Amino acid sequence: MSRARIAVIGGGIAGAASCIALAQCGVRPIWVAPAPTPDRDRIGETLSPAANTILANLGLAHLLTRPIHRAANTSFSAWGSDQLHERNAIVHLEGPGCVLDRAGFEHDLFSAALKCCATHIDSTVQRASLNGKNWDVTLTNGAKHSFRYAMDCTGRSSTLAITQGERHRADQLVAAHCFLNQTDTDIEPTPATLIETAKDGWWYAALLPGGRMVISYFSDPDLLPAGISRDFATWSAQVAKTRHIARWIDSAGFCLGDLPMLASAGTTWMTPVTGHNWVAVGDAAAAFDPLSSHGMTTALWMARQASHAICASQKGQTDALASYEAAVKKGVADFLVQRQKIYQQEKRFDGSVFWQRRQKNQI
Ligand SMILES: Cc1cc2nc3c(=O)[nH]c(=O)nc-3n(C[C@H](O)[C@H](O)[C@H](O)COP(=O)(O)OP(=O)(O)OC[C@H]3O[C@@H](n4cnc5c(N)ncnc54)[C@H](O)[C@@H]3O)c2cc1C
Known part of the structure; x- marks a missing residue:
């Protein structure tokens, strides 16, 4: 059994970005993440313009310049009307977002993160339990490890966080x-x-x-x-x-x-998203209706915020993780309001259970 100080669990956008952000603070984590399969199609390709700054702060702006991605200049929607309305990115102050080759983007992010971790374990956590001050985990490859601190980046399964908190659900989308x-x-x-x-x-x-x-x-x-x-x-x-x-x-x-x-694809969130020696990041903390098109951006943002909060708290800044917890909570609350407003714009399907559920924020 190995013992390590900080472990990042999960190999998606949140996990890879967490390894990179920790390394920026001088910490090289142990990373438990199944390697991505580059030729596998992956749904979710629209990266919002807000991601540009976060990627730049992570030293990853170059990832978007590869010709495998394209600028998200034009979108059309028939929402609240039969007619298609065109929206052009030219109206966004932050410029256009990006339509990603998602598998290619995750592969590049994964490669960048590999350079930032102390050890990479190509496996998944099968069982995890918090015993006193340590996380004891059993991997699907049979190995057992003990970690002092864990970042749960396991997506909607919240493999570690679920043992410590509760998952809430706004809908079953x-x-x-x-x-x-x-x-x-x-x-x-x-x-x-x-x-x-x-x-x-x-x-x-x-x-x-x-x-x-x-x-x-x-x-x-x-x-x-x-x-x-x-x-x-x-x-x-x-x-x-x-x-x-x-x-x-x-x-x-x-x-x-x-x-x-x-x-x-429903809107779900954990409470809490931090504990004495763990933090949840990305979908493991809060996953949003894809209507928002900001799941990936939020995962990148949370990875950076959570990593910096861990490093700050280890240097004695006692409120750093509480600030992260509060920011995630506010993000969820703001999104629920915004989600209801967007669904309320569609008034044509009187009596439809789907629209009623969202227009009343009915859980
Ligand atoms: C239909 C759909 C469309 C979407 N469209 C968009 C979009 O256009 N734009 C956008 O920004 N967002 C979109 N999203 C949301 C976006 O995909 C997620 O928010 C984003 O993938 C979150 O990244 P993550 O790393 O937190 O989680 P994930 O991408 O789920 O990654 C989790 C990682 O953890 C690994 N893992 C899981 N369990 C374990 C374990 N026990 N041990 C170790 N590793 C584990 C997984 O293999 C995976 O590598 C969409 C989502 C859906 C469902």
């Missing part, structure tokens, strides 16, 4: 999503993002930098058509009901090929 290939390559599709509402949820489509398209239907588990992820006819019938997405798929020369995968 689920995403049925798939990636599309272009079948008519003579067409030059518009590099854009499109959002459209429906009676039982909302749709999202984006042209990805590599020339593929991702589409996603967001609804509640009890409102999804039965068998949507198992029966292609059910899925394609659902897509065909859309007013704009189906037309865009067709006119841009794409074709539905695969069944959708399902992913949890």
